[in-house]
Amino acid sequence: MKETIHFYHTNDLHSHFENWPRIRDLLIERKQFHQDKGEAVFLFDIGDHADRWHPLTEGSKGKENIRLLNEAGYDAVTIGNNEGITFSHEDLHHLYDEAQFPVVLANLFTSEGERPHWVYPTYITSTEKGTKIGIVAVTAEYPAFYERLGWLVTPAKDELKAQVRVLKQKVDIVIFLSHLGIREDEWVAQECPEIDVIMGGHTHHTFQQGKLQNQTLLAAAGKHGAYTGKVEIDFDHQTSSVTRKSASLIETSGLKESPKEKQEIQRWMDRGKELLSTVETSLKDPLPHHPLDPDSVLSSLLADALLEWCEADCSIITGGLLLDSLSAGPVTAFDLHRILPHPINPCVVELEGSELKEVLRQAQNQDWPTTVVKGLGFRGSILGTFIYKNILSHSYTFKIGGEVIQPDKVYRVATVDMFTFGYFFPEMQRAKKEYFMPEFLRDVLKHKLKNMGAG
Known part of the structure; x- marks a missing residue:
């Protein structure tokens, strides 16, 4: 006897709810279709469904994302870095309280080395015809960030290999939900032949027809809900073997429009705004801003706030981090979220003077502001002009606090975590760093505005 098992998977939605009504309708419809035919069907999400750039996710602390996953009938999910390191420890700990599906995750532990009660290192389910399906999942490692939030994230590939060895003895099919990225998934396909299918995410890649590597099928569905992935597996019960597996993508833009989808999308935005309606402070005067204006009042204020928050020698930000001005009058949590939607944390980087001068030279690249x-973690558009506090430059001479930078002296530079990942400044990637978590830039600005005594 042979049976065909159907799997639908999503990844890296990042709270792009403009695509969700059609995806949800598709998943509900397809699940019912297969069940009516007596076929096995499963729905999986591979992480980064929740992204705090959207007011609904921010205002509900991700709980509305879980409600949407419940409504669509998901059978299992794993977490991505947006769930793992942009929510506080307490908020992640309770994120899945109302989940109607298992959260599978093998490489996350409490700081005491215990598995959180809300995760399964592996999960076994079965079809009505008796085919046992083992699900294993790991997420990308950001140990410094997880540690600051009170979690321990272990080496993903080591944990995966250990779990797969045990799981393979118990099941007929092994499915790996991977929030590691395409290169890591390719490595896993070579090193873990026991895995039948890798459903991947994190690097936002796509496989239109899947990719077969070392007899393991790789599948991935891009980002932001542009696609829903579908995998089919044929299992032969007589030989206890997989005889066929295939992958494809369903494009969201080609799906039938969901009834009243525009109103539903707007309702989610309005609900988020309502949840963030708390008045945080009040401004007597407006705080204007333009991302390319080196004299932006709001950019200057944010750079000041970061300098004070981090107790540093100087601060470096860019105007593009702020997406809009603030008007005079009440300032709500929604207003602060609207102008600083990024899940970006403050950071102090310790740089020797020679390294700091190199960073400042690189920042003079005239192409960068409009990049x-x-x-x-950036949720804006362009980088914007560089804004400094306690830094003076004339030609290629730089001063901190009025004194010429000394090559061997160590300076504490307050900046944003995105500058420490190596894309812009290799010196910052190599340097000693301290991340401030779970606070985001909007929390730093809120603290500054309140302390100004406005209103």
Whole structure:
């Protein structure tokens, strides 16, 4: 006897709810279709469904994302870095309280080395015809960030290999939900032949027809809900073997429009705004801003706030981090979220003077302010002009606090975590760093505005 098992998977939605109504309708419809035919069907999400750039996710602390996953009928999910390191320890600990599905995750522990009660290192389910399916999942490692939040994230590949060895003895099919990225998935396909299918995410890659590597099928569905992935596996019960597996993508833009989807999308935005309606402070005067204006009042204020928050020698930000001005009058949590939606944390980087001068020279690149930035936690458009506090430059002479930078002296530089990942400044990537978590830039600005005594 042979049976065909159907799997649908999503990844890296990042709270792009504009695509969700059609994806949800598709998943509900397809699940019912297969069940009516007596076929096995499963729905998986591979992480980064929740992204705090959207007011609904921010205002509900991700709980509305879980409600949407419940509504669509998911059978298992794993977490991505947006769930793992952008929510506080307490918020992640309770994120899945109402989940109607298992959260599978093998490489996350409490700081005491215990598995959180809300995760399964592996999960076994079965079809009505008796085929046992083992699910294993790991997420990308950001140990410094997880540690600051009170979690321990272990080496993903080591944990995966250990779990797969045990799981393979118990099941017929092994599915790996991977929030590691394409290169890591390719490595796993070579090193873990026991895995039948890798459903991947994190690096936002796509496989239109899947990719077969060392007899393991790789599948991935891009980002932001542009696609839903589908995998089919044929299992032969007589030989206890997989005889066929295939992958494809379903494009969201080609799906039938969901009834009243525009109203639903707007309702999610309005609900988020309502949840963030708390008045945080009040401004007597407006705080204007333009991302390319070196004299932006709001950029200057944010750079000041970062300097004070981090107790540093100087601060470096860019105007593109702020997406808009603030008007005079009440300032709500929604207003602060609107102008600083990024899940970006403050950071102090310790640089020797020679390294700091090199960073400042690189920042003078005239092309950078208008560079379009994607990823790194950035949720704006262009980088914007560089804004400094306690830093003076004339030609290539730089001063900190009025004194010429000394090559061997160590300076504490307050900046944002995105500058420490190596894309812009290799010196910052190599340097000693201290991340401030779970606070985001909007928390730093809120603290500054309140302390100004406005209103």
